[in-house]
Amino acid sequence: MKTEQELFRSFTIHNQLGMHARPAALLVQTASQYQADIKIIRDEEEIDCKSILNVMTLAAAQGATLKFVARGEDAENALNAIESLFEDKFGEA
Template sequence: MTEKTIQVQNISGIHARPAARFVKLASQFQCQIKLIKDNLEVDGKSILGIMSLAAEKGSKLTIKADGEKELEAVEQLINLLKNIFKDEEKSQI
């Protein structure tokens, strides 16, 4: 099992669009992917699950993967979130 934690940095948090991008990437992996905020754990391949975390700016998200290519999955998903935070800052202007 691999896990990594990241802090949400964009203003509007993990709203619909970031959640959609996350699910698309997560679904490409065979392994089980979980997303955890505080004591809530949801399936990383469910857009509704991710949205229901209501992860606002400043909150801490943990990605947990278990199974085939779990290292690669966590690394790619963390990078995706970092890119999302950067893109969102840009698109505000």
């Protein structure tokens, strides 16, 4: 088996309106800039972070914590970029 970097990180949603359509779009656009395979883990399933249709089914509210897993060379950078999105409240209130 190929030794591939696999990183886990969790981020909390701070913007009032939660993961609605616009933050979902931002998240997908950001994730898509990286080679790494990025997933969000919900219950037992993995949600493809580069698929807008999948991310929109999350509908996570303010205060919810999302667990991310990234596999690939630029996994670290990808997660950092995603982290700053969350910290920035997706540019919202």
